[in-house]
Amino acid sequence: MILDDGDDRVSLIMATQFSAFLTGLVMGTCLLGLGIFIGFWPNRAGQRATGGSNTDSNRTSEVLGHLSKWTDRFATDVSQYRDAVDRFAARCAEFDDEDSTLQPTSLTILLTQVVEANNNVQDRLEAAESKLLDHTQEIAASMEAARIDPVTGLPNRRACDDELQRRFDSANRTDSTLAILLFDIDHFKSFNDTYGHLAGDAVLRQVASRFKLPLDDSDFVGRFGGEEFVILLTGNGQSISTAIAGAVCDAIATEPFYYDEQVFTVTISGGVASRRAHESLADLVKRADAALYAAKDAGRNCTWNHDGACLAPLSSTAPRSAAVKRIENDETPSLYDPAVQPLEIAVNS
Numbered sequence: 001m002i003l004d005d006g007d008d009r010v011s012l013i014m015a016t017q018f019s020a021f022l023t024g025l026v027m028g029t030c031l032l033g034l035g036i037f038i039g040f041w042p043n044r045a046g047q048r049a050t051g052g053s054n055t056d057s058n059r060t061s062e063v064l065g066h067l068s069k070w071t072d073r074f075a076t077d078v079s080q081y082r083d084a085v086d087r088f089a090a091r092c093a094e095f096d097d098e099d100s101t102l103q104p105t106s107l108t109i110l111l112t113q114v115v116e117a118n119n120n121v122q123d124r125l126e127a128a129e130s131k132l133l134d135h136t137q138e139i140a141a142s143m144e145a146a147r148i149d150p151v152t153g154l155p156n157r158r159a160c161d162d163e164l165q166r167r168f169d170s171a172n173r174t175d176s177t178l179a180i181l182l183f184d185i186d187h188f189k190s191f192n193d194t195y196g197h198l199a200g201d202a203v204l205r206q207v208a209s210r211f212k213l214p215l216d217d218s219d220f221v222g223r224f225g226g227e228e229f230v231i232l233l234t235g236n237g238q239s240i241s242t243a244i245a246g247a248v249c250d251a252i253a254t255e256p257f258y259y260d261e262q263v264f265t266v267t268i269s270g271g272v273a274s275r276r277a278h279e280s281l282a283d284l285v286k287r288a289d290a291a292l293y294a295a296k297d298a299g300r301n302c303t304w305n306h307d308g309a310c311l312a313p314l315s316s317t318a319p320r321s322a323a324v325k326r327i328e329n330d331e332t333p334s335l336y337d338p339a340v341q342p343l344e345i346a347v348n349s
Helices: 006-048 055-098 104-145 157-174 188-195 197-211 238-253 281-297 321-328
Strands: 178-185 220-225 228-234 257-259 262-264 268-274 303-306 311-313
Touching: 157 178, 157 220, 157 228, 157 281, 178 188, 178 197, 178 238, 178 281, 188 197, 188 262, 197 220, 197 228, 197 238, 197 257, 197 262, 228 238, 238 268, 238 303, 268 281, 281 303, 281 311
Parallel strands: 268 303
Antiparallel strands: 178 228, 178 268, 220 228, 257 262, 303 311
16 A cells, blocks of 8 residues: 655645644633633622622533643643644655555555544543533533522522513514512511511412412513512503402412511512503603502502502502602612612612
């Protein structure tokens, strides 16, 4: 067997080396991308969420560390494969210097070495694919956990903020309805101070489970932080949205809460606002915020609606005077400014 076409041989060697180089480059790029993304995400989470934990970011960093070590080992394998190809090229050059021919036995030995090196890299590539899949799944699980409130199991404020923006954009594109229902547990700080945070956490979990009772699968409920919750409704008319808000309040107030053989009565206050044409997201949230403040001013344990023109209670027994005076004087504060901070509704307990 004779290899007298130098160009073909060089092309084969260069193609093999390029394949090894490209593999290492892809792996390095994947690692770099993961590092940048994971480095960005916990910082974003820390800026947007309150009362959170570093557990998820630590776990993600641990996974990234394992992936980095494995990538270093794989890079070593690729380097060894490149060395084998270089040796093959050098031997070919030696034969060229001698008589421009490769004897069958010598050629077989050289090709066997290259095939063995190639098989080794192929095995490593298959192992790489499996490990990358495992690490990707771990990172995905960690990222998903970072969007869940650990106490209630509901989406946390970061997830609520994202979902609110997504639904608002969708409603604007399709000119469909979007209602925001904001709720706040009445006197929750005093409850925590009296009975302790474990009792408070138990109440939060029970409140969260009752929020889900009148909702459909397409509805969204999440926790902003503290004692604040949000429900997002799309495709419903104003009457349905207010009816759901009333049902949520009733679900909280009409059944007792339990913790450590103690029985508690818990109530919530709520504010409702529906999207209006050409309205910004900040203005929509401000109206829901104003309605929530109105419910607090009216004595709590009730829900108010802000239709863009006026405030009105959903219950005929709720007094109007304090809330009407507040909105007429434009005294309702709102801390929501998407250019400065994430969605955060601040209310007085």
